[in-house]
Structure formats: structure tokens, C-alpha cells
Amino acid sequence: MRRPTSWQRPHLTRAGHRLLAAGLVGVLVAGTAGCFGGADDAPQLIKIGMLANIDGQLEAPGSELRDGFQLYLDMHGGQLGGHPAEMVVADEGYDPQVAVESATRLLEQDGVSAITGIINGGNVTAILPLINERQVPLVGGLGRPEIDDVTYVWHTNLLSEEPGVAMAPFVKQEVGSGRVYAIGPDFQGGRDELRGFVDTFKGLGGRIANPGGQAVFSPFPGTTDFQPYLEEIAESDADAIYCFFDAQSAISFVQQYAESDVADLPLYAAGFVTEPASLEAQGEAAEGIYNGLNYSPDLDNAANREFVAAWNAAYPGRVPTSIVMASYDAAAVLDRAIAAAGTNPTPAQINAAIANLGQLTSPRGPWQFAKTTHAPIQKWYLRQVRRDGRALANVVVSELTTLGG
Numbered sequence: 001m002r003r004p005t006s007w008q009r010p011h012l013t014r015a016g017h018r019l020l021a022a023g024l025v026g027v028l029v030a031g032t033a034g035c036f037g038g039a040d041d042a043p044q045l046i047k048i049g050m051l052a053n054i055d056g057q058l059e060a061p062g063s064e065l066r067d068g069f070q071l072y073l074d075m076h077g078g079q080l081g082g083h084p085a086e087m088v089v090a091d092e093g094y095d096p097q098v099a100v101e102s103a104t105r106l107l108e109q110d111g112v113s114a115i116t117g118i119i120n121g122g123n124v125t126a127i128l129p130l131i132n133e134r135q136v137p138l139v140g141g142l143g144r145p146e147i148d149d150v151t152y153v154w155h156t157n158l159l160s161e162e163p164g165v166a167m168a169p170f171v172k173q174e175v176g177s178g179r180v181y182a183i184g185p186d187f188q189g190g191r192d193e194l195r196g197f198v199d200t201f202k203g204l205g206g207r208i209a210n211p212g213g214q215a216v217f218s219p220f221p222g223t224t225d226f227q228p229y230l231e232e233i234a235e236s237d238a239d240a241i242y243c244f245f246d247a248q249s250a251i252s253f254v255q256q257y258a259e260s261d262v263a264d265l266p267l268y269a270a271g272f273v274t275e276p277a278s279l280e281a282q283g284e285a286a287e288g289i290y291n292g293l294n295y296s297p298d299l300d301n302a303a304n305r306e307f308v309a310a311w312n313a314a315y316p317g318r319v320p321t322s323i324v325m326a327s328y329d330a331a332a333v334l335d336r337a338i339a340a341a342g343t344n345p346t347p348a349q350i351n352a353a354i355a356n357l358g359q360l361t362s363p364r365g366p367w368q369f370a371k372t373t374h375a376p377i378q379k380w381y382l383r384q385v386r387r388d389g390r391a392l393a394n395v396v397v398s399e400l401t402t403l404g405g
Helices: 012-037 054-076 095-107 122-134 162-175 188-203 225-233 249-260 276-286 300-316 322-340 345-353
Strands: 046-052 083-091 114-116 139-142 153-155 179-185 214-218 238-241 269-270 290-293 377-389 392-403
Touching: 046 054, 046 300, 054 083, 054 114, 054 249, 054 300, 054 322, 083 095, 083 114, 095 114, 095 122, 114 322, 122 153, 122 276, 139 322, 162 179, 162 188, 162 238, 162 269, 162 290, 162 392, 179 188, 179 225, 179 290, 214 225, 225 249, 225 269, 249 276, 269 345, 276 392, 290 345, 300 322, 322 345
Parallel strands: 046 083, 046 114, 114 139, 139 153, 179 214, 179 238, 238 269, 269 290
Antiparallel strands: 290 377, 377 392
């Protein structure tokens, strides 16, 4: 297991940018020291623990979490709330025990004031006792299941069931009395994603084509051959398919679907299935897929234009995703909370400040934390994979709904 390390961006061509950011930190710290009264009261270094996969099947979303957070730091002089800030990266791994051990080191050895990141929502549950014991806020950047005690738990992206909840009414409208086959990966996030769709779809009078009326799950990680599942779909008399898959599995499933006997069935999906890293590899196989998510880089608002421009300058050729956006927003939440929490705040004081932030401006549009779930109250968008010039993109078709609260 790798020891947590400060994240160093691999884009060495941006060294001048990083030196400029470092210089800005020095100027800003020197300029604000007097506001805190003197050298002893100078703003302390704030460390934020980034818990995410650093290799393997989920390395791509792991890098998006890291890079989105770092983009915000770079755009704000390397500071959060007037303090010099450092992101400390730890490996989330593929077993809850790995996440627990990494979170323990972040808290005990690195002394972080908050934890962010986390790809597998099940790991939120795994580290929750640590979070509560240490009274350190978790400001997650992806999804998580519903949990009873959210005192120190906040998420800037979504609850894992919500993509399916948002998409179910549209799919029901499209298929009418037809039957839909639901499939996804067998881990906490996958089970939550499919439950959100199946329960909502059934509640609207929809019919599930799967045996027993329950979603089918493929082993995670490691499933690369989806042919047996596609053959089962062909035998089920399904009229359409709904799926959620992670990164690499999304590529394999969509490619194999397009070459299968069920390629004529409409494929609907959670938006993560066709996010840019997967979409580039999926190619024409993904064209036409309707999917739902809380963000698209073509949203027309000032915050998104600034965000996309900064991302494109930092990472030319990479399209910003909802994961990048939500991790960027996690940094924005901490920035505002740390500033509001007073001189050299404790983690508990930062957590209390998060609770009082109110509405936030974001590339996705305005949103705020729901008081009961500490997840966003936000709009959801229907997107379709279409040609945008020579490339494929998730083009916003309409708003789906507002969830949260």
C-alpha cells in the first residue's frame, strides 16, 4: 500500500504556472499576515486529504478528482480561506480496509483538516466511524449511499441512486408499456445506481425485463466479457436497456452491446457511462445514447465558462467531467468554509461553517446542501451522445428534474 503523498501534477510544461501560483501564495500570505495580528497568528497551512484510486480500473476517475481539486487551488493562488493549502493524496484501493487504513494515516500522520474524494460510495460507510470520532468533515466529490448520521459528511456531486431516479421518468415516457433490462456492476455504488432506477421506474408503472424483476449485476472489478449478459438480454424480450458502469467497464459494455444481437434496442444510461474518458474509446458505438447527469461542459453560465476555460488551459485535449466539476466545487466549499470559520480553525469549526454556507455558485448552476442528506439540491440534465463537429459529445437536450432536499 502506498503512503499518502502530496499530489504533484505530471504536466511539467505547466511548471511556470505552478511557480506563479507559489509566488502568489507568498505574496498573499505576506499581505494577510497583519490581518491576523502577528507572526504567531499568521494563517496556518491547511492540509486536505484526497482519498481516491491512484491505479487500476478506477484510476481515471481518481485522476479527475485530484485534478479538479488542484485546478481550484491553482486558480486561487494555492489557498483555501486565506490559508496556504496542500492536497495530500492517499490510495482508496479496491477494498474498504484499504480506504480505512489510508484515511487513518491522513488523519493521524498528516493531520488533515478535511477529507475529500472517494469513488466507491461504500467506502464512505467504511470510514464514517473515523470521521465521526475525529470530528473531521468529509466533503466527498462523487457519490455515496444514504446514511443515517451525516453530521460530518457532505457530498458535492450526488447520492448514488440519483442518476437512476432522474432518468426513470424519461425512460418510462420513451418505452411506454415496454420492458427494460437493467444491468450494472456489483459494488455499493452500482447497486445504489440501479436501485434508484428500478424502484423509480416500477413506481411509475414501468416493467423490468430482468428475471424476478430485479437488476442484474456483473462481478466488480474485472468483468470484461459482457457477451453472456447480452445473450440473456436477447432472451428476455426486453424493449430497451438501462445501465450504469464505471470507467473501463463502461467502454467494454457499450462496445460489445453495439456488436451484439441487441444493438437495435435503445440503450439508456447514467451519465457516467458516456463521460469523456469512456466516450473517446467507445466511439461510434455510443452515438445516440440518452443519459442523465448533473453537469455538462456546454452549460451556458458564467461560472461554467470560467471553469471550462481554465480546465482547457491546464489540460488541453481533456473534456471536464461531472467528477472534475464536483471536486472543484469541493475545494470551493472548503474555501468558503475555512474563510468563515475564523483564524486557524479546527476541523469541527470548518464543519460547522459548511452547514451555514447557503447557496453556492457552480459550473453546474446554483445549488446548496440539503439539510437532511448534506448532498446537493440541484438540477439534472438529459444528455444525448451526438456529433459535435468531428467529435462525439454529451449534448444537453433538456432539464430532467431537480433532486435533493
